[in-house]
């Protein structure tokens with residue numbers, strides 16, 4: 001099991017900013033599935049070290065879960081050249097115009113994802129959907145709270161986060177595979193299949209900066225699905241590419257749904273969520289508004305969006 005918690009994290013976020021965190025960091029399969037003894041020992045050690053903000057939940061008996069998110073908060077800390085006027089917690093420093101801005105992208109989010117769940121995550125721009133995906137994938141450490149992942153999550157989110165555009169498609173396949181936690185031999189074994197599936201022809205050896213966005217997403221999707229993740233994480237993959245690609249991607253997703261422990265799908269295309277997911281979470285301004293069946297969540301969300309055109313509260317304004 002892979003476990004991330006606030007007390008285990010060093011601040012290390014995406015380029016240009018950091019997610020604020022505590023101290024110490026542990027991710028990357030240090031605790032394997034079923035390794036209860038090691039896990040328990042680690043938990044005991046963590047409990048001893050726990051600070052006041054520590055969230056500690058013993059889920060060692062929960063073999064039915066693929067992912068457990070407990071009281072997760074994520075705060076991005078970044079610097080802006082100009083003084084922003086609409087973000088919370090702004091601390092000016094220096095004489096210049098630079099300001100440190102803290103954005104609380106997720107606020108006390110908790111949910112469990114049982115094995116076999118295909119979870120859709122919906123919500124408006126900036127709701128925190130990608131942030132939660134990055135945290136579950138182990139890319140972003142929690143600021144507060146805890147995320148537990150039983151199995152290997154696909155770290156390469158669709159649309160190629162983590163690809164290097166200067167390198168060829170083939171080189172990126174190798175990098176993506178290694179980043180997913182596979183050995184070099186395993187990656188080499190699958191690389192040919194990945195390239196074939198993406199149908200890039202000779203472009204597989206061209207730098208990715210020369211790719212069209214459709215070619216880019218075909219390769220990103222192919223890497224993500226061929227690395228046999230236990231937890232499949234797809235962020236907007238299906239919105240890219242042509243009709244033929246989407247059909248092929250859907251067929252591949254169907255196949256994976258049977259073998260993966262769980263799947264997460266973030267999409268603004270609500271019909272993909274309806275068609276492909278068994279469960280849904282609606283996020284709004286970093287908080288869970290609703291957890292339920294896709295139809296229920298989508299109906300409530302679309303209703304909210306319509307009503308939301310007229311501000312109902314000071315916060316909405």
Ligand SMILES: Nc1ncnc2c1ncn2[C@@H]1O[C@H](COP(=O)(O)OP(=O)(O)OP(=O)(O)O)[C@@H](O)[C@H]1O
Pocket residue numbers: 014015016017018076077078103104105123124125126127128129130131132
């Ligand atoms: N690297 C970052 N540095 C600073 N703030 C960030 C960073 N990434 C995201 N944010 C902020 O965190 C909040 C949540 O962003 P996130 O990308 O998770 O939302 P989202 O629901 O995926 O949005 P979208 O639908 O537009 O992709 C937003 O307010 C965003 O501005």
